[in-house]
Amino acid sequence: MNFRLGEFHAFSGGGRRFLYTVPSAGIFELDDTSAAVLARLSQGEATQEELLAAADAETIGELYQARIIATTEAFVDPPQPLPDNFPLQTMVMNLTNQCNLSCQYCYEFGEDKVATPEGKPKFMDFETASASVDYLFTQSAGRHGVHITFFGGETLMNFPLLKKVVDYAKQKAADQGRAIDFSLTTNATLLTPAIIEYLSANEIGVTVSMDGDKASHDKFRVFANGKGSYDIIEPRVRELIKEHKTRPIVARVTMTSQAMDVLGTYRHLKNDLGFHEIGFAPVTTSPNRLYSIDNRGLDSVLDQFGVLASEYLDHALRGEHHGFSNVSDTLAELHQGVNKSHPCGAALGLVGVGPSGDIAPCHRFVDSDTHTLGHVSTGIDKAKQNDFLSRGHIQVKTDCRTCFARPLCAGGCHHEAYVRYGDTGHPNLHYCDWIRGWTNICLEIYGAIAAQNPDFLRHFSDRKAAA
Amino acid sequence: MKHLRAVNHKARRIQEHIENDVVAMQGPPTPAGQRPHVPMGCSIVFSPGWEVDSSGGTAGLCQPVERDLYDCYISCYWPAQVPDHMNNYPDWTAKCAAATKDWRNIDLVFP
Numbered sequence: 001m002n003f004r005l006g007e008f009h010a011f012s013g014g015g016r017r018f019l020y021t022v023p024s025a026g027i028f029e030l031d032d033t034s035a036a037v038l039a040r041l042s043q044g045e046a047t048q049e050e051l052l053a054a055a056d057a058e059t060i061g062e063l064y065q066a067r068i069i070a071t072t073e074a075f076v077d078p079p080q081p082l083p084d085n086f087p088l089q090t091m092v093m094n095l096t097n098q099c100n101l102s103c104q105y106c107y108e109f110g111e112d113k114v115a116t117p118e119g120k121p122k123f124m125d126f127e128t129a130s131a132s133v134d135y136l137f138t139q140s141a142g143r144h145g146v147h148i149t150f151f152g153g154e155t156l157m158n159f160p161l162l163k164k165v166v167d168y169a170k171q172k173a174a175d176q177g178r179a180i181d182f183s184l185t186t187n188a189t190l191l192t193p194a195i196i197e198y199l200s201a202n203e204i205g206v207t208v209s210m211d212g213d214k215a216s217h218d219k220f221r222v223f224a225n226g227k228g229s230y231d232i233i234e235p236r237v238r239e240l241i242k243e244h245k246t247r248p249i250v251a252r253v254t255m256t257s258q259a260m261d262v263l264g265t266y267r268h269l270k271n272d273l274g275f276h277e278i279g280f281a282p283v284t285t286s287p288n289r290l291y292s293i294d295n296r297g298l299d300s301v302l303d304q305f306g307v308l309a310s311e312y313l314d315h316a317l318r319g320e321h322h323g324f325s326n327v328s329d330t331l332a333e334l335h336q337g338v339n340k341s342h343p344c345g346a347a348l349g350l351v352g353v354g355p356s357g358d359i360a361p362c363h364r365f366v367d368s369d370t371h372t373l374g375h376v377s378t379g380i381d382k383a384k385q386n387d388f389l390s391r392g393h394i395q396v397k398t399d400c401r402t403c404f405a406r407p408l409c410a411g412g413c414h415h416e417a418y419v420r421y422g423d424t425g426h427p428n429l430h431y432c433d434w435i436r437g438w439t440n441i442c443l444e445i446y447g448a449i450a451a452q453n454p455d456f457l458r459h460f461s462d463r464k465a466a467a
Numbered sequence: 468m469k470h471l472r473a474v475n476h477k478a479r480r481i482q483e484h485i486e487n488d489v490v491a492m493q494g495p496p497t498p499a500g501q502r503p504h505v506p507m508g509c510s511i512v513f514s515p516g517w518e519v520d521s522s523g524g525t526a527g528l529c530q531p532v533e534r535d536l537y538d539c540y541i542s543c544y545w546p547a548q549v550p551d552h553m554n555n556y557p558d559w560t561a562k563c564a565a566a567t568k569d570w571r572n573i574d575l576v577f578p
């Protein structure tokens with residue numbers, strides 16, 4: 001019986017040596033003895049006697065128990081069945097599928113849309129909304145807190161319904177002695193002082209879709225007549241950030257081939273406008289669209305992410321907040337050691353509900369006949385849900401089998417996969433280099449914080465990592 | 468663990484798992500009522516928890532590995548990788564009162 005290296009990703013941070021164990025997602029720091037064992041095994045397999053020349057039995061035992069080294073006898077993890085019943089935690093409610101902007105890249109209306117809204121209601125009514133809330137509460141039995149995210153279309157085009165839902169859901173939570181919180185995503189065009197006051201008073205978290213300064217933002221985020229929306233939203237966003245005191249205000253940036261200036265965008269949104277956090281995501285598109293980011297573009301984006309990430313690290317070492325949420329989100333997951341069977345909570349702890357009351361795996365699949373899982377009045381069709389979840393399970397994604405990033409990535413967004421490959425369960429192979437590069441950057445930051453300012457990691461202990 | 472430092476939550480859970488299992492094997496046995504029922508025997512009777520546990524290690528076995536020794540020595544008719552009690556080596560474990568502590572006293576035999 002020989003020993004060999006187990007599965008892990010080695011990285012360093014703050015001058016120390018760490019391992020990210022895969023797929024368990026543990027992070028361990030090595031000392032000289034354990035590092036010597038790994039150095040020996042990286043030259044090839046070794047017998048126990050040969051290993052004992054490099055280190056004592058105790059070290060070898062520890063490495064073996066933690067599965068950092070393994071024996072050459074093949075061992076296959078038994079497949080894990082899907083949970084029968086996974087309580088809901090989050091419902092994304094599309095209050096309307098109408099929008100007052102016409103962003104060319106939009107996944108709801110753009111060229112790659114999956115939605116088939118023809119003949120369906122354009123605005124959700126209160127009956128459907130209250131049935132959705134009821135559904136959320138019954139299906140989340142056993143959880144104390146639940147969450148509703150309002151979405152669109154443009155969410156604020158149905159603001160009167162939003163207010164009613166908040167009242168109804170709060171009452172329901174109070175009756176059951178449970179907790180509920182709310183957030184919404186908006187393009188900010190319809191914000192008024194009264195709405196802002198309402199959102200702040202009700203502690204509703206706000207994410208603004210915004211792509212950067214005027215030049216970047218107005219490339220795609222335009223009205224139907226082609227006019228950019230920056231000038232309309234800029235004063236509203238400033239007002240929102242100034243007056244909404246109860247929750248952090250987040251900007252969500254969609255990157256395209258024509259807007260890849262991560263650093264400039266971050267500086268503008270953070271320093272000029274004052275957003276608390278800024279998250280970036282590349283546009284979801286089929287590869288032939290003009291705005292799709294090619295590999296060279298992704299490399300440049302990753303470089304810029306790296307610059308912002310090292311700024312984040314400098315802040316963290318001083319114990320200060322930095323608003324680059326792509327880093328903080330990943331660090332939170334690394335800190336917990338999440339090890340995902342599925343890329344996200346879609347169709348597990350999270351569902352999207354369309355204006356008609358149809359249930360979809362998440363907001364991006366809302367109003368798509370192909371992906372409907374059921375209706376709030378009748379519940380989810382288990383067979384459809386199982387089909388969606390079995391396809392999306394990391395164990396069936398053969399391409400991911402040896403990837404060190406799989407505990408976090410798990411193949412990536414189901415919707416992105418559908419747009420690219422026509423199958424929600426296809427791994428998003430066009431992003432792998434990027435995902436692995438990014439995961440490594442975040443691991444190095446995590447390691448450096450763990451070595452030099454471990455107290456900072458406490459911020460992540462209370463934070464909920466994604467389901 | 469001395470040569471690995473658990474840094475994130477998951478690593479600490481792995482560490483607890485390893486340490487508790489090892490401690491459990493060295494400590495007093497759990498009262499009978501709280502022990503899960505595990506049939507004894509070897510692969511012939513499909514005993515689980517044999518040789519290696521489901522994670523490929525020995526730490527999580529549902530019985531300590533030393534059990535293996537006695538089951539093969541005393542109760543099994545099958546030629547096993549330990550001396551047999553029935554015919555040739557009736558005193559093989561005479562100096563071993565408690566396997567978890569005294570296993571060093573069990574000597575090699577040369578048939």
Ligand code: SF4
Pocket residue numbers: 397399400401403404405406409410411412427428429431432433435436
């Ligand atoms: S999609 Fe790519 S990066 Fe993600 S887990 Fe699979 S192989 Fe790794």
Ligand code: SF4
Pocket residue numbers: 343344345346361362363364412413414415416
């Ligand atoms: S990652 Fe993709 S599939 Fe999952 S919730 Fe987000 S948009 Fe939906």
